[in-house]
Amino acid sequence: MEFCGGHTHAIMRYAIDKLLDGYIEFIHGPGCPVCVASMDRIDLAIELAKMPNVIFTTYGDLLRVPGSYRKSLLDIRSEGHDIRSLYSCLDAIDIAVKNQDKNVIFFAIGFETTTPPTAVLLKKAKEMKLKNLFVVSNHVMTPPAIGYILNAGISHIDGIIGPGHVSVITGMKIYKELDIPIVISGFEAFDILKAVNMILDQHIKHERKVENAYTRAVTEEGNKEAQKLIEQTLDIRDTFNWRGIGPLPKSALKINKDYEMFDAEKAFDVKLPPSKEHPLCICPKVIVGKAKPTDCKLFGNLCTPENPIGSCMVSSEGACAAYYKYQEVELCM
Amino acid sequence: MCLAIPSKIVEILDNNIAIVDTMGVRRKASLELLNPKPKVGDYVLLHVGFAIEILSEEDALESLKLFEEALQYENELEQ
Numbered sequence: 001m002e003f004c005g006g007h008t009h010a011i012m013r014y015a016i017d018k019l020l021d022g023y024i025e026f027i028h029g030p031g032c033p034v035c036v037a038s039m040d041r042i043d044l045a046i047e048l049a050k051m052p053n054v055i056f057t058t059y060g061d062l063l064r065v066p067g068s069y070r071k072s073l074l075d076i077r078s079e080g081h082d083i084r085s086l087y088s089c090l091d092a093i094d095i096a097v098k099n100q101d102k103n104v105i106f107f108a109i110g111f112e113t114t115t116p117p118t119a120v121l122l123k124k125a126k127e128m129k130l131k132n133l134f135v136v137s138n139h140v141m142t143p144p145a146i147g148y149i150l151n152a153g154i155s156h157i158d159g160i161i162g163p164g165h166v167s168v169i170t171g172m173k174i175y176k177e178l179d180i181p182i183v184i185s186g187f188e189a190f191d192i193l194k195a196v197n198m199i200l201d202q203h204i205k206h207e208r209k210v211e212n213a214y215t216r217a218v219t220e221e222g223n224k225e226a227q228k229l230i231e232q233t234l235d236i237r238d239t240f241n242w243r244g245i246g247p248l249p250k251s252a253l254k255i256n257k258d259y260e261m262f263d264a265e266k267a268f269d270v271k272l273p274p275s276k277e278h279p280l281c282i283c284p285k286v287i288v289g290k291a292k293p294t295d296c297k298l299f300g301n302l303c304t305p306e307n308p309i310g311s312c313m314v315s316s317e318g319a320c321a322a323y324y325k326y327q328e329v330e331l332c333m
Numbered sequence: 334m335c336l337a338i339p340s341k342i343v344e345i346l347d348n349n350i351a352i353v354d355t356m357g358v359r360r361k362a363s364l365e366l367l368n369p370k371p372k373v374g375d376y377v378l379l380h381v382g383f384a385i386e387i388l389s390e391e392d393a394l395e396s397l398k399l400f401e402e403a404l405q406y407e408n409e410l411e412q
Binding site: 006014059087088089090091110113114116117120164165168169186187188189190216217223224225226229 | 337360361362363365366367368378380381382383385386388389392393396399400403
């Protein structure tokens with residue numbers, strides 16, 4: 001299994017799955033932040049964005065994910081709500097400073113790589129004593145998700161291609177307790193082939209250890225400055241809901257007491273309608289490797305990147321988007 | 334979200350902000366997550382507007398060469 005959606009796209013883009021067809025099966029993992037955002041979190045985003053006097057900000061892909069009632073943030077924007085996509089979360093500070101009469105909400109999503117920027121945002125907001133900037137933390141963590149997939153016995157997995165940029169931040173040390181060959185990989189074709197080769201080596205030797213095929217960026221200890229910023233601003237949640245997995249204990253982060261004045265979940269009382277998945281969309285199964293995108297009845301006809309039904313087709317890291325984009329690629333040899 | 338192309342720092346502005354060059358595209362990036370701080374000419378990995386790691390010049394140039402080869406090959410395929 002390649003955990004990371006960035007790896008799924010590289011595997012499809014360079015046709016590595018076709019090159020190794022019959023020898024290696026790539027099972028696509030949940031490492032796509034937009035894909036794993038549960039329906040109730042998408043509904044929360046939509047309800048927050050619909051509040052009066054709010055400028056709602058988030059990273060681009062999330063805008064196109066349909067909520068329980070088939071409307072996305074983009075649909076809500078076309079109804080007149082002020083919803084903006086950000087390149088950097090620090091842009092939310094400029095928006096807050098320039099719009100003192102509005103409440104600016106940043107809806108933070110992402111794995112360990114995207115968490116430190118949110119920590120910097122919280123620290124700057126406190127330094128600047130901003131009163132109109134709020135953050136929703138949906139930051140999730142990689143090891144609990146890998147642990148869940150291995151324990152749930154969803155698919156036969158011989159090894160894991162570990163996430164490159166998550167590991168830049170966390171270091172190799174976070175995978176120590178997982179009992180399976182794990183090789184951290186970069187995002188280029190040769191990185192992935194090298195990682196596959198190292199997993200095969202472990203498999204042949206009956207080893208189960210964590211190795212690094214992305215030595216130009218990943219170290220044992222990771223980025224300590226980033227880890228310190230996370231510890232100063234965020235705490236581990238008791239449980240958090242993932243699409244495809246459901247509630248997963250100690251798998252996500254919330255804003256800590258020192259920064260709770262910026263926590264949108266405490267500042268705004270939002271009543272959420274009961275959330276529901278699209279009855280035909282198999283995105284929850286695709287996320288955990290139970291199904292391939294092409295197993296879905298909607299794939300490529302009713303559900304396309306232009307008109308996505310599930311989050312796996314929305315995101316530039318989603319497995320369905322990768323299959324749709326690269327399915328015509330044939331190996332030229 | 335994971336942009337793996339090495340970016341070169343071309344200018345360092347105030348408030349830990351740098352101008353970086355990613356294969357000819359220039360934009361701002363925050364240096365808040367790096368300690369010690371990089372200097373002009375260093376190569377970094379970028380993620381959502383933040384530099385997250387400093388790369389050695391040797392690794393960065395090797396990586397950029399591979400990206401350029403891959404792009405050239407893809408262009409040839411499309412022609």
